[in-house]
Amino acid sequence: xxxxxxxxxxxxxxxxxxxxxxxxxxxxxxxxxxxxxxxxxxxxxxxxxxxxxxxxxxxxxxxxxxxxxxxxxxxxxxxxxxxxxxxxxxxxxxxxxxxxxxxxxxxxxxxxxxxxxxxxxxxxxxxxxxxxxxxxxxxxxxxxxxxxxxxxxxxxxxxxxxxxxxxxxxxxxxxxxxxxxxxxxxxxxxxxxxxxxxxxxxxxxxxxxxxxxxxxxxxxxxxxxxxxxxxxxxxxxxxxxxxxxxxxxxxxxxxxxxxxxxxxxxxxxxxxxxxxxxxxxxxxxxxxxxxxxxxxxxxxxxxxxxxxxxxxxxxxxxxxxxxxxxxxxxxxxxxxxxxxxxxx
Amino acid sequence: xxxxxxxxxxxxxxxxxxxxxxxxxxxxxxxxxxxxxxxxxxxxxxxxxxxxxxxxxxxxxxxxxxxxxxxxxxxxxxxxxxxxxxxxxxxxxxxxxxxxxxxxxxxxxxxxxxxxxxxxxxxxxxxxxxxxxxxxxxxxxxxxxxxxxxxxxxxxxxxxxxxxxxxxxxxxxxxxxxxxxxxxxxxxxxxxxxxxxxxxxxxxxxxxxxxxxxxxxxxxxxxxxxxxxxxxxxxxxxxxxxxxxxxxxxxxxxxxxxxxxxxxxxxxx
Amino acid sequence: xxxxxxxxxxxxxxxxxxxxxxxxxxxxxxxxxxxxxxxxxxxxxxxxxxxxxxxxxxxxxxxxxxxxxxxxxxxxxxxxxxxxxxxxxxxxxxxxxxxxxxxxxxxxxxxxxxxxxxxxxxxxxxxxxxxxxxxxxxxxxxxxxxxxxxxxxxxxxxxxxxxxxxxxxxxxxxxxxxxxxxxxxxxxxxxxxxxxxxxxxxxxxxxxxxxxxxxxxxxxxxxxxxxxxxxxxxxxxxxxxxxxxxxxxxxxxxxxxxxxxxxxxxxxxxxxxxxxxxxxxxxxxxxxxxxxxxxxxxxxxxxxxxxxxxxxxxxxxxx
Numbered sequence: 001x002x003x004x005x006x007x008x009x010x011x012x013x014x015x016x017x018x019x020x021x022x023x024x025x026x027x028x029x030x031x032x033x034x035x036x037x038x039x040x041x042x043x044x045x046x047x048x049x050x051x052x053x054x055x056x057x058x059x060x061x062x063x064x065x066x067x068x069x070x071x072x073x074x075x076x077x078x079x080x081x082x083x084x085x086x087x088x089x090x091x092x093x094x095x096x097x098x099x100x101x102x103x104x105x106x107x108x109x110x111x112x113x114x115x116x117x118x119x120x121x122x123x124x125x126x127x128x129x130x131x132x133x134x135x136x137x138x139x140x141x142x143x144x145x146x147x148x149x150x151x152x153x154x155x156x157x158x159x160x161x162x163x164x165x166x167x168x169x170x171x172x173x174x175x176x177x178x179x180x181x182x183x184x185x186x187x188x189x190x191x192x193x194x195x196x197x198x199x200x201x202x203x204x205x206x207x208x209x210x211x212x213x214x215x216x217x218x219x220x221x222x223x224x225x226x227x228x229x230x231x232x233x234x235x236x237x238x239x240x241x242x243x244x245x246x247x248x249x250x251x252x253x254x255x256x257x258x259x260x261x262x263x264x265x266x267x268x269x270x271x272x273x274x275x276x277x278x279x280x281x282x283x284x285x286x287x288x289x290x291x292x293x294x295x296x297x298x299x300x301x302x303x304x305x306x307x308x309x310x311x312x313x314x315x316x317x318x319x320x321x322x323x324x325x326x327x328x329x330x331x332x333x334x335x336x337x338x339x340x341x342x343x344x
Numbered sequence: 345x346x347x348x349x350x351x352x353x354x355x356x357x358x359x360x361x362x363x364x365x366x367x368x369x370x371x372x373x374x375x376x377x378x379x380x381x382x383x384x385x386x387x388x389x390x391x392x393x394x395x396x397x398x399x400x401x402x403x404x405x406x407x408x409x410x411x412x413x414x415x416x417x418x419x420x421x422x423x424x425x426x427x428x429x430x431x432x433x434x435x436x437x438x439x440x441x442x443x444x445x446x447x448x449x450x451x452x453x454x455x456x457x458x459x460x461x462x463x464x465x466x467x468x469x470x471x472x473x474x475x476x477x478x479x480x481x482x483x484x485x486x487x488x489x490x491x492x493x494x495x496x497x498x499x500x501x502x503x504x505x506x507x508x509x510x511x512x513x514x515x516x517x518x519x520x521x522x523x524x525x526x527x528x529x530x531x532x533x534x535x536x537x538x539x540x541x542x543x544x545x546x547x548x549x550x551x552x553x554x555x556x557x558x559x560x561x562x563x564x565x566x567x568x569x570x571x572x573x574x575x576x577x578x579x580x581x582x583x584x585x586x587x588x589x590x591x592x593x594x595x596x597x598x599x600x601x602x603x604x605x606x607x608x609x610x611x612x613x
Numbered sequence: 614x615x616x617x618x619x620x621x622x623x624x625x626x627x628x629x630x631x632x633x634x635x636x637x638x639x640x641x642x643x644x645x646x647x648x649x650x651x652x653x654x655x656x657x658x659x660x661x662x663x664x665x666x667x668x669x670x671x672x673x674x675x676x677x678x679x680x681x682x683x684x685x686x687x688x689x690x691x692x693x694x695x696x697x698x699x700x701x702x703x704x705x706x707x708x709x710x711x712x713x714x715x716x717x718x719x720x721x722x723x724x725x726x727x728x729x730x731x732x733x734x735x736x737x738x739x740x741x742x743x744x745x746x747x748x749x750x751x752x753x754x755x756x757x758x759x760x761x762x763x764x765x766x767x768x769x770x771x772x773x774x775x776x777x778x779x780x781x782x783x784x785x786x787x788x789x790x791x792x793x794x795x796x797x798x799x800x801x802x803x804x805x806x807x808x809x810x811x812x813x814x815x816x817x818x819x820x821x822x823x824x825x826x827x828x829x830x831x832x833x834x835x836x837x838x839x840x841x842x843x844x845x846x847x848x849x850x851x852x853x854x855x856x857x858x859x860x861x862x863x864x865x866x867x868x869x870x871x872x873x874x875x876x877x878x879x880x881x882x883x884x885x886x887x888x889x890x891x892x893x894x895x896x897x898x899x900x901x902x903x904x905x906x907x908x909x910x911x912x913x914x915x916x917x918x919x920x921x922x923x924x925x926x927x928x929x930x931x932x
Contacts, residue, residue: 097838110829125837441631446907448870456892544757551759585760593755
C-alpha cells in the first residue's frame with residue numbers, strides 16, 4: 001500500500017506497514033504498529049514525534065539494530081533497494097551496514113568505545129568493507145575527520161574518545177558513519193544531547209555533507225524547529241503510527257492532524273502570537289500506554305476535536321492534497337481543513 | 345531450607361537427648377542407624393548430636409563475625425566518605441592495606457598466638473569464640489568499607505542530601521537520616537554474603553586444626569576428623585561437608601535473591 | 614606509561630612496610646616470650662637462641678626491634694628453623710615453586726574455562742546454557758575448597774583408585790613417566806583450586822559482560838557491519854576485562870589462602886603446608902617468614918594487576 005507518490009526519484013528505502021513489538025516483564029509493547037514511509041535518493045526526510053512515538057525503533061529497524069530477544073519484527077517489510085532487511089541474511093546485513101546505510105546516535109558521549117582510538121574505530125569499518133590495510137584505513141580516517149571539520153586530524157586519530165568534547169564526538173560519529181560513503185544516513189536525534197550552539201553547527205555540517213556526498217538523510221527528531229530547517233519531507237509519528245506525512249511546506253502551512261497542529265503551536269515564539277505572552281502552549285495529556293491494545297485512534301485521548309468514532313476506528317492515511325496525507329477522520333470528512341497555521 | 349537448618353541447630357540439641365561427648369567404643373564408625381541417624385565417629389560419639397551442636401557454633405560465629413565486619417566496615421567507609429582531606433585518604437589507604445594482607449596466614453597466625461591466653465582467661469569455648477569472631481570480622485570488613493564508601497560518595501552528592509545540607513543538617517544527621525537508609529540495601533546484600541564467607545572461613549580454620557579446641561565439634565572440625573577414615577566411613581565426611589555446603593548454598597542463594605530484588609541495575613532482558 | 618609503573622612500585626613499598634609492621638605488631642603483642650619455650654627446649658642450641666635474641670633485639674625498644682627485623686627480612690636473612698635447623702630462606706625456596714606451580718596452573722585453567730563460559734552465558738542471557746552455567750557456577754562457588762578436596766579424594770582415590778592420595782616431592786620415575794606421574798598427582802589439588810575460582814569468576818564475568826553488552830558503543834559496532842563474533846570479542850569482552858582484572862587482583866590473597874587448604878589435604882609440600890606445620894610446631898621464624906612471603910606475593914600480584922589494568926584501560930594510561 002504505497003499510496004500517492006509525488007517524489008520523482010526512485011525510493012531507496014521503503015518501509016511498509018512495519019510492526020515491531022517488545023516483550024517486557026509480562027507485557028508486549030507495540031512500539032511500532034503499522035508504519036509506512038519512503039525515502040528517495042538524495043532526499044531529507046524527517047521523522048518527528050515525542051518520546052515513545054516509535055521513531056527511534058523505526059530508524060533502528062532499518063538496519064535491524066533492534067535487539068531481538070526483547071524485540072520482535074511482527075509484520076511488514078523494510079525494503080532497502082528492493083531487498084527486505086527483515087529477511088536479509090546476516091552476511092548481507094553486515095555488508096549493508098555502514099557501507100550502504102550509516103547511522104549516528106543520540107548520545108555521542110557513550111556511542112564510542114572508550115578503549116580504542118578514534119582512528120582505529122573509523123578505520124575498522126573501512127578495513128572491513130573495503131578490505132584494505134590498516135594504514136589505508138587510518139588515512140581514510142584522517143580524511144573523514146577533516147571532512148567533519150575537526151582540526152589537527154592527523155594528530156587526533158591517535159586520541160581516545162574521552163579526549164574529545166561532546167560536539168566533537170558527534171562529529172567523529174558522523175565521520176565514522178560516512179567513512180564508506182553510504183547512500184543513506186540515519187541520524188537519530190543527533191543534536192538532542194548537545195548544547196544549542198553546537199546543535200546548529202552539527203546540523204549545518206549534515207546539510208553540507210549531504211550535498212557533497214549526494215546521500216539521503218533520514219533525520220529523527222522531536223523538535224519542529226529542526227524539521228523546518230532540515231527537512232524536505234516530514235513524517236509525524238504518534239504512539240507507534242504515522243499520523244501525518246507530506247512535504248515540509250505542506251505540513252507546516254496546512255497541518256491536517258490535530259497532533260501536528262499541536263506540535264506546531266507548541267513552538268515557542270518570541271513575539272508570543274501563538275498563545276498568551278505568559279504561558280507556553282502545550283498539548284495536554286500523556287502518550288498512551290503502548291502495552292495495552294489501542295482501540296481507535298491513538299491520539300483520541302488527548303485530542304480536542306475527538307469524537308466517538310475516533311475511539312473505535314483506526315483512521316487510515318487519507319490524502320488531503322497530492323503528497324500530503326493525514327490519519328484523521330476530520331481529513332476524511334473534509335471538516336479538518338482549517339486556514340493557515342502560524343507563519344514563520 | 346536455611347530456616348530448617350537454623351531451626352534444627354537451635355532446637356535440635358534440646359530434642360535429641362544423646363550427649364555429644366558420649367564415648368561408646370562399641371559403636372565405633374557405624375553408618376547411619378536408628379540409634380544414630382548420622383552414624384558415629386571413631387570414638388563412637390553420635391554424629392547427629394555433634395553436628396547439631398557444631399551447627400550452633402558455626403552459625404553463631406558466622407553471624408557474629410558478620411556483625412563485627414559490618415560494623416567496622418560501615419563505620420570506616422562512612423567516615424572515609426564523609427570526611428574531607430587526610431582522614432578520608434588515610435582510611436582508604438588503610439583499607440587497601442588490609443585488603444593486601446594474606447588473610448588465611450594471618451588468621452592462622454593470630455589464632456596460634458592468642459588462643460591459649462584467651463582460653464585461659466575466658467574459658468575454652470567462649471575465649472576461642474571471641475577470638476575467632478573478632479579475627480574473622482577484623483579481616484573481612486574491607487569490602488564492606490569499600491562498598492559503603494562508594495555508596496556514600498555517590499549519595500553524598502545527590503540532590504536530596506544537598507537539600508538537607510542547605511537547611512543546616514550536620515554531617516552526622518545527613519549520614520544517619522538520609523544516606524544510611526539509602527545504602528542499606530547494598531549493605532544488607534554484602535552482609536549476607538559476609539555470613540557465608542565467615543562460616544566457610546571458620547570451617548576452614550577448624551579443618552586445619554586451628555579453630556576451636558579439638559573437642560568442640562564444629563562442622564569444620566568434624567570434616568577434619570573424618571579425613572582419616574574416608575575409605576571406611578564416607579558418611580561422616582559427607583554429612584559434615586554437606587552441611588556446610590548446604591548452609592552456604594542457601595545463604596548465597598538468599599544473598600543473590602536479595603541483590604536481584606534490591607539492585608535496579610541488573611539488566612532484565 | 615613508565616611513570617605509571619614507577620608510581621605503582623613506589624606505592625607498593627609503603628604497603629609492604631605497613632604489612633610487615635602489622636605482622637610485627639602481632640608478634641610483639643603476643644603474650645609470652647616468643648622464644649620462651651625455646652629456651653627450655655634442649656634441642657635448640659644456645660647460640661641459635663642468642664643470635665635470635667640479638668636479631669630480634671628483644672631487649673631493645675620496640676621500634677628498633679622492628680627496624681632490625683625489617684632490615685634482616687629485606688636482606689634475606691631470615692634465620693633458622695627451630696624444628697629442622699635449616700635456614701628458613703632455603704626451606705621456603707625449596708617449597709615455593711611447588712605452590713606457585715599448583716596455584717599458577719589452576720588459575721590459568723580456571724580463567725581459560727570461566728572466560729568463554731561467562732561471556733557466552735552473558736551473550737545469550739536466560740538461555741538454557743546460561744541457566745546451566747549459572748547454576749553450576751553457583752554450586753561451585755558455595756562448595757568450600759576443603760569439601761571439594763575431600764569429595765575428589767573419595768571419588769578418585771578411594772572409589773576409583775585413579776589418582777594418588779598423597780603428593781610426593783621426589784617421584785621415583787624419570788622422563789615421560791615422571792611427567793605423567795607429576796600430572797596425576799597434581800591433578801586433584803589443581804582441580805580443587807581451579808573449580809572454586811572458575812565458579813566465582815564465571816559469575817563475575819557474566820555480570821561484567823552483561824553490564825557492557827547493552828551499552829551504546831556496542832550498537833555502534835554492530836552498525837558498522839561487524840559480525841556478531843567480532844563485536845563480542847573486540848568490543849564487549851575487551852571492555853569487560855577492565856573490572857575483571859580488578860576482581861582477579863582482589864582475589865589473589867584468597868587464592869593463596871585456598872592453596873594452604875589444598876596443600877594440607879593432599880599433603881603437597883608447598884609453603885602453605887609449611888606454614889601450618891610450623892605453626893603447629895611453634896616454629897616462629899618460619900611462621901614469620903612464610904607469612905611475609907605470602908604478603909609479598911599478594912602485593913606483587915596486586916602490582917601486576919594494576920599494571921595490567923593500566924595497560925587495558927587507556928583512560929588510566931593517559932591521565
